[in-house]
Amino acid sequence: xxxxxxxxxxxxxxxxxxxxxxxxxxxxxxxxxxxxxxxxxxxxxxxxxxxxxxxxxxxxxxxxxxxxxxxxxxxxxxxxxxxxxxxxxxxxxxxxxxxxxxxxxxxxxxxxxxxxxxxxxxxxxxxxxxxxxxxxxxxxxxxxxxxxxxxxxxxxxxxxxxxxxxxxxxxxxxxxxxxxxxxxxxxxxxxxxxxxxxxxxxxxxxxxxxxxxxxxxxxxxxxxxxxxxxxxxxxxxxxxxxxxxxxxxxxxxxxxxxxxxxxxxxxxxxxxxxxxxxxxxxxxxxxxxxxxxxxxxxxxxxxxxxxxxxxxxxxxxxxxxxxxxxxxxxxxxxxxxxxxxxxxxxxxxxxxxxxxxxxxxxxxxxxxxxxxxxxxxxxxxxxxxxxxxxxxxxxxxxxxxxxxxxxxxxxxxxxxxxxxxxxxxxxxxxxxxxxxxxxxxxxxxxxxxxxxxxxxxxxxxxxxxxxxxxxxxxxxxxxxxxxxxxxxxxxxxxxxxxxxxxxxxxxxxxxxxxxxxxxxxxxxx
Amino acid sequence: xxxxxxxxxxxxxxxxxxxxxxxxxxxxxxxxxxxxxxxxxxxxxxxxxxxxxxxxxxxxxxxxxxxxxxxxxxxxxxxxxxxxxxxxxxxxxxxxxxxxxxxxxxxx
Numbered sequence: 001x002x003x004x005x006x007x008x009x010x011x012x013x014x015x016x017x018x019x020x021x022x023x024x025x026x027x028x029x030x031x032x033x034x035x036x037x038x039x040x041x042x043x044x045x046x047x048x049x050x051x052x053x054x055x056x057x058x059x060x061x062x063x064x065x066x067x068x069x070x071x072x073x074x075x076x077x078x079x080x081x082x083x084x085x086x087x088x089x090x091x092x093x094x095x096x097x098x099x100x101x102x103x104x105x106x107x108x109x110x111x112x113x114x115x116x117x118x119x120x121x122x123x124x125x126x127x128x129x130x131x132x133x134x135x136x137x138x139x140x141x142x143x144x145x146x147x148x149x150x151x152x153x154x155x156x157x158x159x160x161x162x163x164x165x166x167x168x169x170x171x172x173x174x175x176x177x178x179x180x181x182x183x184x185x186x187x188x189x190x191x192x193x194x195x196x197x198x199x200x201x202x203x204x205x206x207x208x209x210x211x212x213x214x215x216x217x218x219x220x221x222x223x224x225x226x227x228x229x230x231x232x233x234x235x236x237x238x239x240x241x242x243x244x245x246x247x248x249x250x251x252x253x254x255x256x257x258x259x260x261x262x263x264x265x266x267x268x269x270x271x272x273x274x275x276x277x278x279x280x281x282x283x284x285x286x287x288x289x290x291x292x293x294x295x296x297x298x299x300x301x302x303x304x305x306x307x308x309x310x311x312x313x314x315x316x317x318x319x320x321x322x323x324x325x326x327x328x329x330x331x332x333x334x335x336x337x338x339x340x341x342x343x344x345x346x347x348x349x350x351x352x353x354x355x356x357x358x359x360x361x362x363x364x365x366x367x368x369x370x371x372x373x374x375x376x377x378x379x380x381x382x383x384x385x386x387x388x389x390x391x392x393x394x395x396x397x398x399x400x401x402x403x404x405x406x407x408x409x410x411x412x413x414x415x416x417x418x419x420x421x422x423x424x425x426x427x428x429x430x431x432x433x434x435x436x437x438x439x440x441x442x443x444x445x446x447x448x449x450x451x452x453x454x455x456x457x458x459x460x461x462x463x464x465x466x467x468x469x470x471x472x473x474x475x476x477x478x479x480x481x482x483x484x485x486x487x488x489x490x491x492x493x494x495x496x497x498x499x500x501x502x503x504x505x506x507x508x509x510x511x512x513x514x515x516x517x518x519x520x521x522x523x524x525x
Numbered sequence: 526x527x528x529x530x531x532x533x534x535x536x537x538x539x540x541x542x543x544x545x546x547x548x549x550x551x552x553x554x555x556x557x558x559x560x561x562x563x564x565x566x567x568x569x570x571x572x573x574x575x576x577x578x579x580x581x582x583x584x585x586x587x588x589x590x591x592x593x594x595x596x597x598x599x600x601x602x603x604x605x606x607x608x609x610x611x612x613x614x615x616x617x618x619x620x621x622x623x624x625x626x627x628x629x630x631x632x633x
Binding site: 191195 | 598
């Protein structure tokens with residue numbers, strides 16, 4: 001009975017892992033990139049210059065700009081620059097332009113002048129892709145949420161399947177073919193398990209309203225908008241009185257927030273009816289200040305006399321738990337070194353999925369090692385493995401190359417970056433179909449190595465902000481991007497050289513292992 | 526936090542050496558039962574010490590999160606570098622044993 005249960009779990013692990021592995025790989029890789037969303041944004045829009053942070057001055061600049069350019073708008077939004085974001089962002093709703101009349105500008109944090117940055121979705125693209133998959137709402141969210149559930153299933157079934165979780169806790173034996181892949185898969189899975197569990201479980205918490213909507217629908221009579229307003233403590237904006245009244249200087253309100261919470265960093269400021277006698281200003285604390293999202297870290301002022309009207313409602317226990325999972329998932333609180341660890345663990349999660357996919361195929365290929373032709377279903381898996389892994393890397397590189405090479409003045413250039421991403425992905429699929437497996441791997445990895453290793457050079461040539469410049473002025477986001485691209489290039493070159501060389505004679509050892517399957521591991525698949 | 530990371534790293538190294546297979550692979554001789562017991566106790570104590578220090582220095586929220594993060598990073602490094610550079614890692618673990626508490630004391 002016990003063995004039967006374990007076999008059943010192994011079966012579930014194998015097949016859900018295969019069917020959803022390709023998509024999960026893409027979700028994990030782009031999600032991992034999203035930990036450096038702001039840094040990728042910075043690289044994608046090198047026109048935005050970084051200055052020393054001065055929130056009081058920035059607020060004054062933003063207010064002056066908005067009063068001069070958006071005095072007629074019903075609401076304003078200001079995002080202050082922070083350690084990771086260089087731009088002072090302002091946006092407003094243009095009443096004449098209808099419902100979609102949302103105008104956004106990036107201002108230089110020192111001069112307050114708008115920066116004409118190239119049109120690019122930057123890190124935002126990867127962030128959105130990792131939970132919306134470029135699909136129409138709500139299908140992408142549904143699919144990625146389901147993938148998160150499968151990941152959780154994969155982790156639990158993986159733990160059950162993996163018999164010797166403690167005995168082999170420290171075990172990694174390289175250079176032994178399938179054995180090494182399994183060791184690697186297990187070791188990364190087990191050693192980084194807290195992260196994997198946190199990520200997949202918190203994804204379900206984040207989309208709880210989609211996964212388990214019944215409670216919300218029943219309590220709020222089907223009106224989910226009310227639920228979110230109550231959850232995030234949002235009030236209906238006040239109506240304009242149509243009596244012109246000057247807006248209180250925003251820096252004075254900033255000082256009042258600092259009295260409440262000394263040292264609080266401010267994320268964004270929202271204004272309703274600026275310049276009206278019913279003006280209202282809400283300051284929200286930066287998410288970098290707390291691990292959990294906090295709806296209480298919010299202060300609303302009367303925009304005419306600067307009186308504190310209300311503070312965000314405190315969180316209940318359940319809410320604080322859910323908000324903690326959300327905060328842990330997104331990692332906004334993480335400083336530089338913890339952010340790098342987040343990135344590394346994200347890569348580890350991607351590697352667990354990737355090694356799993358490789359093993360599924362490798363194991364079945366062994367059985368057909370002697371015959372000329374691989375069965376077509378195995379060939380299909382092989383092609384999809386190549387396209388979903390090395391192909392995705394090429395797609396990411398394609399996006400960054402397009403960012404530097406598509407002319408800045410081109411209409412709709414942000415869309416061309418996205419097109420380059422999908423075009424590169426599609427081409428890699430075609431290439432994987434046309435070339436034999438190992439060659440296809442090797443060639444795509446080699447091309448990826450070139451594409452990533454040359455990115456710093458392309459950056460330097462097209463923007464003049466290459467490593468020589470960024471290291472000198474201490475622009476660590478720019479330099480970090482370039483150095484990471486270089487490191488990825490080197491890693492891919494190493495992987496490509498392994499693939500392009502003739503395979504090592506490990507078949508003998510592997511076949512011996514295959515003869516006594518249950519001795520070492522439960523057969524996965 | 527580096528100090529805490531090093532203490533945790535040394536803890537995992539001790540727990541790894543407390544397993545007979547790894548002990549004989551790394552040190553070239555069979556461990557005596559007392560050695561195994563000593564290593565196991567020392568390993569767990571080091572992990573506990575790093576947890577206590579982390580919570581003490583960084584508070585419950587950040588302390589727990591960062592403790593888990595540096596522990597995962599340390600043990601992953603240990604496991605994947607061990608087959609290639611066992612001597613280097615043993616040296617690093619020994620150095621961590623000294624450097625870790627020193628850095629933690631300086632940070633506190």
